[in-house]
Amino acid sequence: MKNCSMRLRGSIAMLGVICSSLTIDLPAVAIPQAEQKSVLTSLSQIVTVAPHNSYISQTTQIPQVSPAPVQPPLPEQQQPPNTQVSPTPQVSPSPIQPPLPEQQQPPSTTVLLNQGKVSIKLINQTGAKITYQAIGNTAPRSLPGKSDVTLKNLVTPTTVTFKREDGGLLNATGRSPTPGVLELMLDATTDLGIDKQSLQIQPTGDVFLN
Numbered sequence: 001m002k003n004c005s006m007r008l009r010g011s012i013a014m015l016g017v018i019c020s021s022l023t024i025d026l027p028a029v030a031i032p033q034a035e036q037k038s039v040l041t042s043l044s045q046i047v048t049v050a051p052h053n054s055y056i057s058q059t060t061q062i063p064q065v066s067p068a069p070v071q072p073p074l075p076e077q078q079q080p081p082n083t084q085v086s087p088t089p090q091v092s093p094s095p096i097q098p099p100l101p102e103q104q105q106p107p108s109t110t111v112l113l114n115q116g117k118v119s120i121k122l123i124n125q126t127g128a129k130i131t132y133q134a135i136g137n138t139a140p141r142s143l144p145g146k147s148d149v150t151l152k153n154l155v156t157p158t159t160v161t162f163k164r165e166d167g168g169l170l171n172a173t174g175r176s177p178t179p180g181v182l183e184l185m186l187d188a189t190t191d192l193g194i195d196k197q198s199l200q201i202q203p204t205g206d207v208f209l210n
Helices: 002-030 033-059
Strands: 117-124 130-134 141-143 147-155 158-164 169-175 181-189 198-201 206-209
Touching: 117 130, 117 158, 117 198, 130 147, 141 147, 147 158, 158 169, 158 181, 169 206
Parallel strands: 117 181
Antiparallel strands: 117 147, 130 141, 130 158, 158 198, 169 181, 198 206
């Protein structure tokens, strides 16, 4: 009897152990495999969401950029003030006046004028023809060799030109035998330093040979 009682107690204890093990393992066996995967996925998202959001919040911060300083315009880029400049008056250059004969050389001789006029007697002492002209009074004329001609009442200042038609040189010598008259002797020469080609008489009566 006693042995039967002890066996019964051992069977009840063994049954209690088996039932408790079935109670603990039952939820794990009863949960389907698809639901287990969903639970695992949710758990993995819960674990990774916080670091992911932290990473985004750390990497998406926009840096603050300070504005570039404004550079003032360069002097050559600045517009000049609106000022009106008056035009510079045009000054025409004064004509160059050649020096007067009396400023270049002393007079060759002097003639006493007759009311500002003079008569010039040209004497050709060469054997060649001489072309002469009273500037502003006569056209070019020809004076044969060994002859003379008188240009009367020329108003001073006056200029008379002369040259040999054969290209030879002339030596001119002037003198005034009477008031208001000038005689000009034209001779042949080979000295280029004394060759003459013109006669000028100023209102003062000064005579210049050039």
